[in-house]
Amino acid sequence: MAGLGYSDARRQAAAAAAQAFAQGKGMAEATRAAIAATDMFFDKARRVLNLDPLLKQQACAAGCSWCCHQIVAISAAELDLVAEAIAAKPPEARAAIAARARDAATKGAGLDQRQWWAARIRCPLLEDDGLCGVHEARPLPCRAHNSADAGACRRSFEGEPVRTPVLAAQQGIWAHAQAGLGEALVQAKRPAEAMNLALAVAALPL
Ligand code: SF4
Structure with missing residues (x-):
């Protein structure tokens, strides 16, 4: 990226999260800080790199969820933020997420990314709407x-070998x-290993 x-992006997210830890905050807050720093960085990149014409071409819209059927690799910090959001939901919503997570964990056990996508396993956090x-x-990969x-996303979901046109800068x-x-x-000195979002949600005490 010219000039950027x-x-x-990596340094600014790291600095924001490190500052949160230095202030005694937990992993969910550190993730929030990294997201806020990256949102600011992305806005700068949007202006410097004139991304608006490309962003206007994006087909992503509320209710479109083909991409929510793949393994999302997250850290424990991202899981903490997700767990906070789940904990704020009413009991019946938490129970529905827990049931979907158990289903995903059963169907997806041992699958790699290609197999998971082929099995069309939905993220347990994806609602019916x-x-x-x-x-x-x-998590951060969902923002990427x-x-x-x-249409290409749908065809890929349906098993067609198609490449989806993406904005590489956002990814x-x-x-x-x-x-x-x-x-x-x-x-x-916090856990930094990558984990599968769906399996990690299945293991939460919901
Ligand atoms: S966390 Fe949300 S955006 Fe990410 S895969 Fe799940 S439903 Fe989709």
Whole structure:
């Protein structure tokens, strides 16, 4: 990226999360800080790189959820933020998430990303209306997902070998931000191993 590097997104996310830890905050707050820093970085990239024409071409819209049927690799910090959002829901909503998570864990046990996608296993946080049940708290890879062709996403979901046109800058910025959050976790001596979001939600005491 001209004048801006993905490494800047990583550094800024890492610094924001590290500052949260230094202030005695927990992993959910550190994730929130990394997300806020990355939102600011993305806005700068949008202006500097003139991304608006490309962003206008994006097909992503509320209720479109083809991309919510893949393994989402997250850190314990992202899980903490998701767990907070789930805990704030009424009991029946938590029970529905727990049931969907158990179902995903059963169907997806031992599957790699390609097999998981082929099995069309939905994220347990995806609601029946196609909306993310934890939108504000969604993990960083979910913020990276984008597509300029929802039809291509659907065809891929249905098993057609098709490449989806994506805005690489959005993918790259959020992927590097997640790496930065991981660095802050390591520095703070917190667990930094990647985990499967659906399986991790299944293991939560909901
Ligand atoms: S957390 Fe939300 S955005 Fe991410 S895969 Fe699940 S339903 Fe989709």
